[in-house]
Amino acid sequence: EDKVVQSPLSLVVHEGDTVTLNCSYEVTNFRSLLWYKQEKKAPTFLFMLTSSGIEKKSGRLSSILDKKELFSILNITATQTGDSAVYLCGPRSTGGYQKVTFGTGTKLQVIP
Amino acid sequence: EPEVTQTPSHQVTQMGQEVILRCVPISNHLYFYWYRQILGQKVEFLVSFYNNEISEKSEIFDDQFSVERPDGSNFTLKIRSTKLEDSAMYFCASRAGGELFFGEGSRLTVL
Incomplete structure (x- = not known):
C-alpha cells in the first residue's frame, strides 16, 4: 500500500517568513x-518532480525531490497571506493509470 | 483556460437514495479519476478510468459505487444506496500529461 507522510501537519507563520514543508513517501513503481x-x-497543481536533485521554481515557491531517501520538500520564501492553504504532496505510480x-x-496559515 | 467541471456543486440526499455526480473532463484528456475528501481528512483515491474501463479502484470503491462515461464528454460517479459515511466532497480529475487537473468538487450530504 502506498504511504505518504507530510510534516508538519500545520504551521503558523508571519508574513515574510520562509517555510519548508516535508513529504516522505513509499510507493510501488514510483x-x-x-x-x-x-x-x-x-x-x-504546483509542481511535478521526476528527477532527483533538480529544483523546480515558480516565483517564491520551489521544490526538490530525493528519490534515494524518498522525500521531497516544498519551500515558500517571503510568505504572504495568500499562501495560506493546505499543501498536498502525492507520489504518482506507474500503475492504476498513474493515480496520485x-x-x-x-x-499553512500566514498571518499579517 | 480549459477546466474540469462538476455538477452539482452540492447535493443533499436521504440515506439509501441513489446519487449521480457528473463531471466533464478537459476535452483532450484520456485518463479520468474520482477522489473523495471527508471533511477535515485527506484527499482519497477512489477510482481511475481509461479507455472506457476501470483501471484501478480503491477499497472504498465497493459495489455501491460505479463509474461511467456515457458519451464523449461526461464522466459520472453513481452511488447506488447512499450511507451517512458517504458524506464528503467528491472530486473529479482528468489527465493528459503528468499532472491531474481537478474540478471544484461536488459536496454530498447524506441525511
Whole structure:
C-alpha cells in the first residue's frame, strides 16, 4: 500500500517568513511526485518532480525531490497571506493509470 | 483556460437514495479519476478510468459505487444506496500529461 507522510501537519507563520514543508513517501513503481495547493475546494497543481536533485521554481515557491531517501520538500520564501492553504504532496505510480496518492497535507496559515 | 467541471456543486440526499455526480473532463484528456475528501481528512483515491474501463479502484470503491462515461464528454460517479459515511466532497480529475487537473468538487450530504 502506498504511504505518504507530510510534516508538519500545520504551521503558523508571519508574513515574510520562509517555510519548508516535508513529504516522505513509499510507493510501488514510483513515477513522479506532485505538489498541490488546496485553498477552499479543488487542489491546484504546483509542481511535478521526476528527477532527483533538480529544483523546480515558480516565483517564491520551489521544490526538490530525493528519490534515494524518498522525500521531497516544498519551500515558500517571503510568505504572504495568500499562501495560506493546505499543501498536498502525492507520489504518482506507474500503475492504476498513474493515480496520485495524497498525504494528509500541511495546513499553512500566514498571518499579517 | 480549459477546466474540469462538476455538477452539482452540492447535493443533499436521504440515506439509501441513489446519487449521480457528473463531471466533464478537459476535452483532450484520456485518463479520468474520482477522489473523495471527508471533511477535515485527506484527499482519497477512489477510482481511475481509461479507455472506457476501470483501471484501478480503491477499497472504498465497493459495489455501491460505479463509474461511467456515457458519451464523449461526461464522466459520472453513481452511488447506488447512499450511507451517512458517504458524506464528503467528491472530486473529479482528468489527465493528459503528468499532472491531474481537478474540478471544484461536488459536496454530498447524506441525511
